[in-house]
Each structure stands twice: as structure tokens, then as C-alpha cells.
Amino acid sequence: MKNIALSQTHEALGAKIVPFAGYNMPVQYAGVNAEHLTVRQGVGVFDVSHMGEFFLKGENALALIQKVTSNDASKLVDGKVQYTCLPNYDGGIVDDLLVYKIADNNYMLVVNASNIEKDWDWISKHNDLKVEMTNASDKLSLLAVQGPKATQALQSLTDVNLSEMGYYTFKTDTFAGIKDVIISATGYTGSGGFEIYFKNEDAQEIWEAIFKAGADFDIKPIGLAARDTLRLEMGFCLYGNDINDTTSPIEAGLGWITKFTKDFINAEALKAQKDNGVSKKLIAFSMIDRGIPRHDYAIVDADGNNIGVVTSGTMSPSLKLGIGMGYVSANYAKMGSEIYIAVRNKNLKAQVVKLPFYKG
Numbered sequence: 001m002k003n004i005a006l007s008q009t010h011e012a013l014g015a016k017i018v019p020f021a022g023y024n025m026p027v028q029y030a031g032v033n034a035e036h037l038t039v040r041q042g043v044g045v046f047d048v049s050h051m052g053e054f055f056l057k058g059e060n061a062l063a064l065i066q067k068v069t070s071n072d073a074s075k076l077v078d079g080k081v082q083y084t085c086l087p088n089y090d091g092g093i094v095d096d097l098l099v100y101k102i103a104d105n106n107y108m109l110v111v112n113a114s115n116i117e118k119d120w121d122w123i124s125k126h127n128d129l130k131v132e133m134t135n136a137s138d139k140l141s142l143l144a145v146q147g148p149k150a151t152q153a154l155q156s157l158t159d160v161n162l163s164e165m166g167y168y169t170f171k172t173d174t175f176a177g178i179k180d181v182i183i184s185a186t187g188y189t190g191s192g193g194f195e196i197y198f199k200n201e202d203a204q205e206i207w208e209a210i211f212k213a214g215a216d217f218d219i220k221p222i223g224l225a226a227r228d229t230l231r232l233e234m235g236f237c238l239y240g241n242d243i244n245d246t247t248s249p250i251e252a253g254l255g256w257i258t259k260f261t262k263d264f265i266n267a268e269a270l271k272a273q274k275d276n277g278v279s280k281k282l283i284a285f286s287m288i289d290r291g292i293p294r295h296d297y298a299i300v301d302a303d304g305n306n307i308g309v310v311t312s313g314t315m316s317p318s319l320k321l322g323i324g325m326g327y328v329s330a331n332y333a334k335m336g337s338e339i340y341i342a343v344r345n346k347n348l349k350a351q352v353v354k355l356p357f358y359k360g
Contacts, residue, residue, distance in 0.1 A: 004049040005141045005203035013221055020224060021113035023050040028223035035226035036317040039191050040358075043147035043214055044222035045207075052116035052137040053197070054109040060129035061105050068126050069099065070249055070270070072259040076101035081168040081186055084257050085249055086122060087266045091273070092245040093252070095119050096237060098186065100170060108182075112239045126265070141203040145210060146193035146222075146230075153214035154194060158183060162194065176209035178202045188227060190234035190356060229314050232323065235284050235355030241295060242282060242311040242325055250274050251327065252282045280308065281333040284355045287322030289348035291341065298342040299326050307332050310341060316357060323357045324350075 001024045011017060015026035026047060029035060038044045056064060065073045071084035080101055086094035095115040100108040111119045116137050127133060145154055151162045157176045165171070165185040175181035175196060182197035198206055211219055228238070237243045237252060249258045250273040260271050287293065293313030301307050313324030324341070332339055335354055340347040 002050075002138075004047060005200040006047055006049070006207055009204065009207060010047065010221070015221070015223060021050055023113060025050055026221070026223045028225045029221050032223075032225045032229060033317045035220065035222045036229050038218075038220045039147045039189055039222055039226065039230055040318055041148070043145065043149040043153045043193070043217050043219045044226075045210060045214075045219060046144040046146065046222050046224070046227055047141075048144050048195075048224075048227075049141040049200075049203070050113035051142050052111040052113060052119065052135070053140050053142075054111065054120065054123070055134040055136060056107045056109065057105060057132040057134075058130065059105055061107050061131050064123070064127055064129050064131045065099060065107060065109075066262055067264055068123055069097075070254075070258040070264055070267075071099075072262055073099050073101075073107075074262070078103055079169050079171060081170055081184060083168075085243070085254060086119065087249065087264065087270060088245060089266050090245070091248045091266065091269055093239075093243045093247060093249060094122050094245065096239055096243060096254075100182075100184070102172070114240060139200060140197055141200050141206075142195060142197050143206065143210065144187055144189075144193065144195045144227075145214075145219075146187045146189040147191050149214075149217045149219075150193035153217040153219050154210065156213045157209055165194075176206050176213075178206060181206075188236055189230040190236070190358060190360070191230070229317055232312050232314055232325070233316055233318055233356060233358035235325065235357065237282075237325075238312060247282070247327070248273055248278070251278045251280055277330065279330055280327045281330050282311070282325060283328055283333050283337075283352045284325050284357065285323070285339060285341075285350040286319075286353050286357065287324075287341070287348060287350050289350070290322070291343045291346075291348040292322045293324035293326075293341045293343065293350070299328055300340045300342055300347055301332070302338065302340065304340075304347060307339065313341075318358050322350075328352075
């Protein structure tokens, strides 16, 4: 297992450390529910330095990105971020990722920790355009400062006007006295905030500066377990659960990041899915009967016939309700459809609902 730059800091704070995607990561501090509500109501800091960062440079950088990703990166302007995915040749997804346009011919891709090597190999394999590629994953740290008080908590650390930054935009500027820090108005929680990218050697200084600046706002460290409950309340897909090598972006409800105005890997097959429909769809559901849905629980109909599988599930800390996502036969995917979750030999009633679960 690899350690992140701030591993000792998290241990000193009493974090529960677990192996995750090849790294020793802080999964919780005070407890999942308390941490979850800190982010929904105030401000919390996640160390997500396990994420991967690739830099693509050269006159064909955009062409390579257009070939390997499903979204249309030609729409990006400097300082803008785009959510997208890497389709494979079998109708599935290699990974979902963010594309940052730093400047013309200069991009950063942010990929999932568990897929760093896989994504690097996949993009490299398709790089017949002489694009200069750099894998900076082991050299960069990433802190996600999330919650409604994030802007106020961080503003004293930078001259960038954080309140004027639009969602999915970024700036490279001085932060906490450190030059060339990427300040990104992105996150995986649905409660607003920023993701801060910087060199590993600046990690301790930046961590301490954030907690000093955020002290008046009761800023707290938050573990990955609460990150999972927060993202699920928003219906954000988690790679390995809700999307993987066998699920297509069309089945996963990611048609909005699948643009057929350009050519990309497996575009023809995905276009056929969009035009002709799919046999299974990713749905969101909330429990009617009391119970907690979990990953891999069976989804059945009123007669107990198997119609799908739960991909993500939890007891929502905000809503005090069992919520989940899963794939079902397309005819059960309509809003309001009644389905049942097989929980410990009982079929508990649930209903297909519209995302997000948490409306804020």
C-alpha cells in the first residue's frame, strides 16, 4: 500500500486508516454521520490525494482527448472543467474522469485512484498523435474542501475571488502563500466547495493553513466513508459500483456526457444504444419499507422475480431513509415504479425516484 503525503497527519488526528485503491486512506474521524452533516451544513476537508493526474500537451492533445473520451472537449475554454468517461470497445466504461483545459494544447485529466495504471495504459495505447503525456499522480496532493461555508473558510488564503468562481471552473494561482496551486470549483458532495491541487512537498503547510483559516467556521477533517454517503445522496456514479467495464454510459444515464457530434471510441455502438434503447437502466430508489439497501443486493418484482441488482446503497444521514442505485430491466425504470430489495431473505418495498435524493 502507498502512503499519501499527509498519512502521518491523519493518523495523529485519530483517523481510521484503511487500504483503498492501493493507498492507505483515512476513512473516518468522528464518525460517518457527524462528518456527513458537517459537510452538508458547514465545511469539511477530504484528503483525496490518491486520485490520479495526467498532463497532456502538444498540438494534438485535444485530438487525443476527443478520441478517447465521450464528451466534447472542444467546447472547453481555458479554466473550464468537463466531466466525461473513457468508453471501451465492448460498450463499457474504462473510467470516468475530469478534463481540465489549462490552455490551448495543455490539459489535465483527473482519474480514479483504482484506475490510474489502467487509464494511463489505455490512453497511451491510443496516443498515435505524439502527444506529450506526463503521469503526475505520485507527485501531487489533492484536498477537497466542501460545504456551504467553504468559500468563506478559504477566502483569506488567496486573492482569487472564490465567490465569483462558477461551478466546474478553476484558476491556477497563489494559495496559502504557495505558487501555482490549482483551485477548482468542483467536488463530489453536492454541497459546493473547492478541490485544491498542489505538490506533495507543500501538503503539510497547506493543510495547516486551511485549518487555521477555517477555524472560525468549525472546519473539520472528513473521511472517505462520508464522501461516499454524500455522493450517493446526489446520485453521482461511483466507478466500480455504478459504472464499470461492462456498463455503458447510456445504460448509466450518462447520455449527457456522450456526444455524437464527434467521433470517439465505440461511438457507433453507443449511438445505436441511444437510438434503439437499452434493456437495463441505472435507477435511483428510496425505501418504502424500513431497511438499508447494500451493494449487490438483488432487486426483485412483486412476485419475487429477479429484475436487477443494487450497485450502491446506504441509510441517508440527511434524509434518515434507505436510498440506493441499481440496474433494473428497462420496463421497471419509470419514475414511481414499485420494486423490492432482497434484504436478509425479506423483499422490502422501494420506489424508483428522481435524482438527486438530497435537494439541499
